[in-house]
Amino acid sequence: RKEVEQDPGPFNVPEGATVAFNCTYSNSASQSFFWYRQDCRKEPKLLMSVYSSGNEDGRFTAQLNRASQYISLLIRDSKLSDSATYLCVVPPAWGGKLIFGQGTELSVKP
């Protein structure tokens, strides 16, 4: 099992749709998780942090399932501006290097 693995994309959805991505991780000791958003040829920007069961920020909801070792990102009422690549990041419990998922590309169409 890869350390961090994301749903392969791309996801092509119409404006207003609800879309969800999953990210599985292998290290059961991981305590915190992050979703980053990356636009083409730009640096990743932190979207959401997940420390317990989940987190919600407006149209974005992140949920953590420790038993199955995955986190999900739900985007409601998709906007054209949500089009980007979403990266799942899992820091190891001992504070070493962050592990990035391969990214899930989202394309929101009019």
Place this chain on the structure above:
Amino acid sequence: GAVVSQHPSRVICKSGTSVKIECRSLDFQATTMFWYRQFPKQSLMLMATSNEGSKATYEQGVEKDKFLINHASLTLSTLTVTSAHPEDSSFYICSARSPEGEKLFFGSGTQLSVL
């Protein structure tokens, strides 16, 4: 929030030349910085961990003599691509951990094109 500044944003150079990329933490001290490389349509690949005052830790497969990393102060790390070749053309991004240690803040990236 914490800010990381990276320069230059774009470099076009001839094959065989060396290119230096700077990464600065502007409002916090970063004892550790990370350098990533990203090819089109691929995820960020960690190249090395830059440690202030000591040698960088390179990931498997990354040539330390080709990608020279210097972290001489708590706010500056540099990556020098020596004798660049077209296959080194990529998007290079630096990052630093937030003061509390968990989140990463990224520089804006450097697009390197080697002709």
